[in-house]
Amino acid sequence: MRRRQSTHEPRPTTAWRIARAVAAAIVATATLGGCAVSVEGVPHAQSQAASPTPPSTATPSRPGVSSLSDLDRDAAVYAEWVSNGWKPSPLLSVTDPATGVRAWLFGPAERVDAGTPGIRYQSAGAPAHVVNWFGVVPIPAGRALDAEQAAADTARSRGGRIVSAEPVAAHGYRGLDVRIEFIDRRGRPIVDLFRFLELPRHLVGIESVGLASDERVLNQVQEIVAGKLTFTTV
Template structure:
């Protein structure tokens, strides 16, 4: 049975549209597909991103794998341990102290925050780079530390100073897997949604 030229053309156009849509669904919906393909090739565990939302601050973050709350903390805090080569992702949102509300964030404030993060890890602050994210002041922080089992670790943080909250998005992992920790952190930062 022959088809009319119009029907044949419609089938070709439909086929092209469906191919583009399938490609976009496979690639556009997962901008990290190339990175995850690399992880799979190295036979690492690959999990999906799970969004978590803090109503008070309006921040949404995505972490790799299940994201149980860090219970008992007086703040919005979630952590996942499902990244490749045991890279952990964490989001912590704390309310800024009352004496800081309504005041602009200074270079000294951002530097002190980076130093405090290093102190919490009992680690070494390698660098802190100031930037803006959605017009909010922010800092990328790099910390080296040793965990309880004496393994050398790397912590990468994006600290964002909202008018009433401070956001810390963090990826930590083995210091000898620095590239993977950086990949996870970059993807997590790309998925961070600020109000």
């Protein structure tokens, strides 16, 4: 008697199912748009409840209304990180009270005093020791907005060079996606991925910094955090 061949695809391993479940939980933290996280000692603007809106084909501007395909893509990336040994950190939000611009970073974010106007936060919960930065800087009256100059200043402060600077538009604002390369104090090649966006009176920056040897993960992290910025009218 001829044995029938199974048409079922191989079942995912237990480890993969666990990783996928953890990833789904991480994604869920980015869809709870009404829950803002405050960094200790730093006040944040309160989130406004979303009002019902008619169906629209416009690109969603808030993490809470991301498409299912986006959430599934993020979950697949998180599952890959978990299966490679990443200890999951939830996506938590920080908000610039002056503009309402909100960023989602991996793990708790610490506010850093740069000695300049505006706000700056750092988090280190992403995989592969990638460090994320989020900042919003007010532009003085009479001074032109210049993402290119901001990129040049960043490269100079790192002792590095701009490898690429591509124009980008997000949520109706123009800006640049910048890649900077430099050598750290330990002699290691570092890649710095930066998105600058020009608001009417502020410059927004979201950044991922990591080892050149971990560039694939670095790109994934930057794509996620840059894509989850939330904007209100400023």
